[in-house]
Amino acid sequence: MELLQNDLLLRAARGEKTERVPVWMMRQAGRILAEYRAVREKAGSFIQLATTPELAAEVTIQPVDLLGVDAAIIFSDILVVPEAMGLPYEMEEKRGPVFPKVVKSMADIDQLRIADPEADLGYVLNAIRIVKKELNGRVPLIGFAGAPFTIFCYMTEGKGSKTFSVAKKALYADPEFSHKLLQKITDSTILYLKAQIAAGANLVQIFDSWAGILSPTQYREYSLPYIKQICDAITEVPVTVFAKGAFFARKEIGELSCEVVGLDWNMDIEESRQLIPTKTLQGNLDPCVLYSSFNQIEKEVRKMLDAFGNQRYIANLGHGVYPDTDPDKVRCFINAVKSY
């Protein structure tokens, strides 16, 4: 059993008592830090950085040292899973991720493999091993993967989109195709998360970034069952489910065998506590609050903590921190949580 010097996040996740509220930030390892930008520059590209374990490890640890967060999250991307299944992608500077080939037919699905984490994603697992060694028990390490529906969106649409209408068209036009692809993604994701845990991840988070584009009915059919499979399969460490925009599914997400539910800033805190009475909650400050004054940030953080209470709670933003945020404002957010 690993001994952690700071295990606040894990205790909060398990619903145990904590002396203070733990805090970390989605996208904490990233463009907000000049120290990250220097390593990114050295790597040459985002994908180079993500696939070079020493460099990925270095930027993973940066926010622990530079911002004082209570957890590290492995620097990677949710789209490494489709890549490991045989569908490569590129990261274009302004456009974001682009898949030169997309999945359109049953034959396309048959050509994909179920990801073999050691063979196909060894660079992430090696990065985790380096991080664990260098962190040396200072804080827990969070592993992660995209929810199958969100990965499905990219694999069928081929790029980011406001509506993901190509992906949704597949759900309506061809349910059999959709379920088959979702299942293959799910099988890959379970193996991948288990491998991250074996390599040292202390908690894993499932990001359903595009949950909010589905109707409640479709969410119940095409996203929840696959997240459920993952939650049921991962018994080694706590699991966090963050389904952005799925306000309508909070009750059902709260009934999954996960330990933590992430909230975005649209979701009312009290109402969410009522809908999800048995889980630890995580979130949910609007990332734009970090554009306001130091005083205003402290005020908003106090308001948020008053509403969540200081137990069964992990402070975070309601989405990833925006890249143009002043690191001093980030520190203000983190310190305001710590000194609450």
Add this chain to the structure above:
Amino acid sequence: MELLQNDLLLRAARGEKTERVPVWMMRQAGRILAEYRAVREKAGSFIQLATTPELAAEVTIQPVDLLGVDAAIIFSDILVVPEAMGLPYEMEEKRGPVFPKVVKSMADIDQLRIADPEADLGYVLNAIRIVKKELNGRVPLIGFAGAPFTIFCYMTEGKGSKTFSVAKKALYADPEFSHKLLQKITDSTILYLKAQIAAGANLVQIFDSWAGILSPTQYREYSLPYIKQICDAITEVPVTVFAKGAFFARKEIGELSCEVVGLDWNMDIEESRQLIPTKTLQGNLDPCVLYSSFNQIEKEVRKMLDAFGNQRYIANLGHGVYPDTDPDKVRCFINAVKSY
């Protein structure tokens, strides 16, 4: 008093009894129709089309003839209001609207004028007059405007965005600036809607397209009060408020002095009826349903109508129809509502 041959929409809006559910579609005048694309081609550009009253009138009426909808909606754009205030925009083919100059300072706001509808937006009013003449009472005509917060987003951000973080930064960093600009937009919008009504619009809809990016607290401060001013000012015809993504504000929107509340497809129908008990509801089929088979569309429409009931209800999609939708699928949707 104008006599309409088909006044189902207006009676449903006013909460009066209707023999059947009225139906129309957001973006019904647009790229789904080959007949629209031909006129758009002739016009040369979207902005040319929108600013040429004869052509705008022609495409406004097309869906009445070609699709059999129960209302026309004037072909225009929510961004004509900032243009009329002195902030011009361009429509770029793939990128969408772009404002070469954005509003950044109090001095920038002072340079804007309150729109004078006859002088600055005469082309829309003339298009309305032509449509009214040509429709000759067949169906009602819907006028519209963006909600002040949504217009504010474009005027400060300068273009579409997934997060509108520049616009939201302004809300957090400079509330005084934000309220001042929102008020100027509101004053312009009230005059503009009143002019549309004077020109012949039988109902007006307020589109708060970016409502969903705000936290409940910010929505209450920066969007609702301005929509309320508009609802209070418009007493001549029924008003519809459609705030996409503002699931958290349904109760408050239901308490405005509007007649109809639009729902998107994330919003559960029964829950929305409970939250908004005194208004007519409009919506909310996922536009992607129109990608499925004819049978499936009919089934989904029946399910929707069963849930809404056939009174105090206007059938619509939960967002604008997607441009690559087959017009026959659109007709299937419309006929399924009519034959319910």
